[in-house]
Amino acid sequence: MATVIEPRPLADLEQDAIARVEQEMARRARGVKPWTTTEYVDRVARVHAHYTQRRAWLRLHEQEAE
Numbered sequence: 001m002a003t004v005i006e007p008r009p010l011a012d013l014e015q016d017a018i019a020r021v022e023q024e025m026a027r028r029a030r031g032v033k034p035w036t037t038t039e040y041v042d043r044v045a046r047v048h049a050h051y052t053q054r055r056a057w058l059r060l061h062e063q064e065a066e
Contacts, residue, residue, distance in 0.1 A: 010058075014051040018044060 021043045028034045035043075 010051055010055060014047060017047045017051075021047060 021040070024043075025035050025040050
């Protein structure tokens with residue numbers, strides 16, 4: 001019997017990506033070259049931009065998936 005795995009919601013994936021940015025910020029804070037606040041905000045903005053583009057792409061192509 002095949003198990004169907006439901007894809008995770010994009011919001012969950014986006015939150016996971018932001019958590020990875022936060023982990024990297026914490027890791028770098030212990031190192032020689034920590035991120036500035038601007039670098040951190042830029043990375044978070046990139047994550048949001050990526051998922052915004054992904055949602056737009058999915059809206060355009062949702063009829064193909066049916």
